[in-house]
Amino acid sequence: MNTPPAMLHPELLAPFDLHAITRDGHRLDHAEGASKPLQSCPEPQPLGAKIHGSRPIDQTEAAARFIAAPEHEKMHDERLWDLRQKRDREMHGIAEWEELRALASAIKEHTLTHLDEYLEQFEANARSHGVHVHWARDAAEHNQIVHCILSDHGAKSLIKSKSMLTEECGFRHYMTSVGIEVVETDLGERIQQLDNEDPSHIVVPAVHKLRTDVAEVFAKTIGTDPANSDVHYLAEAQREATRPIILAADAGMTGCNFAVAETGTFVVCTNEGNADLSANVPKLHIASIGIEKIIPRLEHLAVFIRLLSRSALGSPVTQYTSHFRGPREGGEMHVVLVDNGRSERLGLEEFWTSLKCIRCGACMNTCPVYRRSGGLSYGATYSGPIGLIIDPTFNQRKYSNLPFASTLNGSCSNVCPVKINIHEQIYAWRRLLVERHETPLAKRVAMKAAGELLSRPAAYRAAIAAADVALAHLPRFVIYNGLNAWGRHREVPHPPKQTFHSWYQANRGGKQ
Numbered sequence: 001m002n003t004p005p006a007m008l009h010p011e012l013l014a015p016f017d018l019h020a021i022t023r024d025g026h027r028l029d030h031a032e033g034a035s036k037p038l039q040s041c042p043e044p045q046p047l048g049a050k051i052h053g054s055r056p057i058d059q060t061e062a063a064a065r066f067i068a069a070p071e072h073e074k075m076h077d078e079r080l081w082d083l084r085q086k087r088d089r090e091m092h093g094i095a096e097w098e099e100l101r102a103l104a105s106a107i108k109e110h111t112l113t114h115l116d117e118y119l120e121q122f123e124a125n126a127r128s129h130g131v132h133v134h135w136a137r138d139a140a141e142h143n144q145i146v147h148c149i150l151s152d153h154g155a156k157s158l159i160k161s162k163s164m165l166t167e168e169c170g171f172r173h174y175m176t177s178v179g180i181e182v183v184e185t186d187l188g189e190r191i192q193q194l195d196n197e198d199p200s201h202i203v204v205p206a207v208h209k210l211r212t213d214v215a216e217v218f219a220k221t222i223g224t225d226p227a228n229s230d231v232h233y234l235a236e237a238q239r240e241a242t243r244p245i246i247l248a249a250d251a252g253m254t255g256c257n258f259a260v261a262e263t264g265t266f267v268v269c270t271n272e273g274n275a276d277l278s279a280n281v282p283k284l285h286i287a288s289i290g291i292e293k294i295i296p297r298l299e300h301l302a303v304f305i306r307l308l309s310r311s312a313l314g315s316p317v318t319q320y321t322s323h324f325r326g327p328r329e330g331g332e333m334h335v336v337l338v339d340n341g342r343s344e345r346l347g348l349e350e351f352w353t354s355l356k357c358i359r360c361g362a363c364m365n366t367c368p369v370y371r372r373s374g375g376l377s378y379g380a381t382y383s384g385p386i387g388l389i390i391d392p393t394f395n396q397r398k399y400s401n402l403p404f405a406s407t408l409n410g411s412c413s414n415v416c417p418v419k420i421n422i423h424e425q426i427y428a429w430r431r432l433l434v435e436r437h438e439t440p441l442a443k444r445v446a447m448k449a450a451g452e453l454l455s456r457p458a459a460y461r462a463a464i465a466a467a468d469v470a471l472a473h474l475p476r477f478v479i480y481n482g483l484n485a486w487g488r489h490r491e492v493p494h495p496p497k498q499t500f501h502s503w504y505q506a507n508r509g510g511k512q
C-alpha cells in the first residue's frame with residue numbers, strides 16, 4: 001500500500017472519523033459533504049462519452065451510463081441544483097439584477113460589434129506596460145506560441161490555473177508531447193488531470209466525482225490511503241504533493257475572465273488563489289485570452305464581477321479577483337490573444353451572441369439534462385446548454401447530436417447573466433443540422449414520416465385510432481422492445497376509450 005504524505009496533520013491520517021477535525025468541539029463544515037458516512041463498497045465512477053475521431057458523439061449512450069450509477073446521478077443533480085438555488089437567493093438580494101443583466105448583455109453586444117477596435121486598444125495599452133502580446137489564429141498556433149516562449153526561457157515545467165481556452169486548444173496534451181510538464185493548480189482541475197479526464201463543468205471541473213472517486217484517484221497517483229475519503233485529508237494531501245512542484249516551476253500560466261481595453265489589464269477570478277500562485281511564483285507569466293474576453297472600460301468590470309460569482313456559485317464574489325497589469329520586477333509577461341473559430345462564430349447570424357458568454361456555468365447548473373447526465377457525457381470541451389450552441393461551431397458533424405440533448409425549457413436563457421437566448425440557439429442548431437443532413441438517418445426518416453402524418457388530419461386521426469387499438473391488444477413484447485426507446489424506462493400510458501376528437505364530435509357536434 002502507498003504511504004500517506006508525511007507532512008499531514010496526524011488527525012487527518014486517521015480513516016474517516018466524525019470527530020477527527022474539530023474546532024471548539026464542532027466539526028468543520030466548510031467543505032460540503034465532508035461529514036457524510038462512507039459507503040462500504042463505493043459505486044464506480046461512470047465513464048464519459050466514447051470518442052472516435054470526428055464520428056458523432058453519442059451523448060445519450062454516455063448519459064444512460066451516468067443514470068445507471070444512481071449515487072453519482074443523485075449527488076450530481078443535487079449538488080448542481082443547490083448551486084442554482086444559491087444563485088437564486090443571491091439574485092433576489094439585488095434589486096437591480098435584471099438591469100445588471102441587461103447592461104452586461106449590452107456591453108458585450110457593443111464590444112463584440114467593435115471587437116477589432118477594442119482588441120487593438122488592449123494590445124497597445126498592454127504593450128505600453130511592457131507586456132508581450134501575441135496573436136493566435138487557432139489552437140495549434142496558440143500551443144506553438146506558448147511552446148516557443150517556454151523554449152526561449154529554457155522552461156521545462158509550467159504551472160497553470162484553470163482555463164477553458166487551454167482545454168479547447170488541447171494544450172496539456174501538446175505540452176506533454178514536447179516534453180514540458182504541466183501541472184494544474186486548481187484543485188478540481190488537478191483531480192481531473194490526475195485522473196486523465198477533461199473537466200466536466202466549466203466552473204467546478206470535478207463536480208461529477210464522489211469523494212470516493214477522488215480518494216481512488218489520489219491513492220493511485222499521490223499515494224494517499226485509499227480507505228480515507230475525508231475531504232480535508234484529501235485536500236491537504238494534494239496540497240502537500242503539489243506545493244513543491246509549484247515552488248519549483250519554471251513558468252506560470254493563467255487564463256483570463258475579463259481583459260480591459262482602456263487599461264490593457266486583465267482580470268482572473270478564482271476561489272483558491274491559484275491563479276496568483278501561477279502568475280507570481282515563477283518569473284515568467286503567460287496568459288491565454290480568448291478574443292471575446294475584452295470589455296471596453298474598467299467601470300464595466302463592476303457589472304460583470306457582480307454577476308459572475310453570483311450566477312456561478314451563488315456567492316457574492318469570488319475569493320480572489322486578481323488584476324494583472326504588467327511583469328513584476330525582473331519578470332516577463334506574455335499575453336496570447338486567441339481566435340480559434342471566434343471570428344467565424346461572430347459572423348454566424350443566429351449564433352454570434354454565444355460569444356457574450358462569461359463562462360459562469362449557471363446554464364449548466366439549471367439544465368435538467370446536464371444535471372442528470374454529467375458533463376463528460378457530451379464528449380466535448382463545453383458541455384451543458386452553452387456547449388450545445390458552441391460545440392457545433394468547432395465540429396458540426398462530431399457534435400451534431402448535442403443540440404438534441406435539451407428539453408428546450410428555456411431555464412438556461414432565464415439564468416444567463418448576459419441574456420444569451422440559449423434555448424432559441426439550440427433550436428436553431430437543430431433546424432440547421434436537419435437541413436444539412438447532419439442528423440442520423442433513422443431520426444430523419446422518423447421525422448419525415450411524422451411530418452407527413454401530422455400534416456394530414458384524417459390520416460393522423462386514423463393512425464391514432466389504430467394505435468389505441470394496437471396498444472390495448474398487442475402482446476407486451478411487441479410494444480416494449482429495443483425499438484421503443486420511450487418504453488425502456490416507463491410504461492406507455494393506457495389508451496383512453498375515446499379520443500378527445502371523437503368526444504368533441506359526439507358531445508359538441510364539432511361546433512364551438
Ligand code: SF4
Nearest residue numbers: 357358360361363416
Ligand atoms: S451561456 Fe450564460 S449562463 Fe451559460 S455559462 Fe455562458 S454566461 Fe453563464
